[in-house]
Amino acid sequence: MKKIISGWSLIKIFTLLVYIWMFAPIVAVVILAFNPQQFGSFPMEGFSFKWFVKLSQNSTILDAFKNSLVLGSFTAIFATAIGVPAAMAFIRYEFRGKDFINTLLLAPIMIPEVILG
Secondary structure: OOOOOOHHHHHHHHHHHHHHHHHHHHHHHHHHOOOOOOOOOOOOOOOOOHHHHHHHOOHHHHHHHHHHHHHHHHHHHHHHHHHHHHHHHHHHOOOOOHHHHHHHHHHHHHOOHHHHO
16 A cells, blocks of 8 residues: 655655755854864864864954853843833833834834845
């Protein structure tokens, strides 16, 4: 008896292939980060933390990383401190312009990324 592949099975297979297509380059970069050679090639000729050591010795990169952490932390704190009370007020109270603000908040979800870009 022949088994027919259902539509859902095809969707699952297609979804799996899309995920592989999207994440394979990221996996390759992570693997090649441990390559001791300057240029990535397969098969790798060993395993090394050489590039991570060089990265940790670069003061420009470390300063940029620290700046990113500080800026990200302050942004998260600021956004939380303003966003939580604003969301509570938006849900609990009726005020003038609420529909307009709701539209502005939902617009990025409804407009395709190509147009936003």
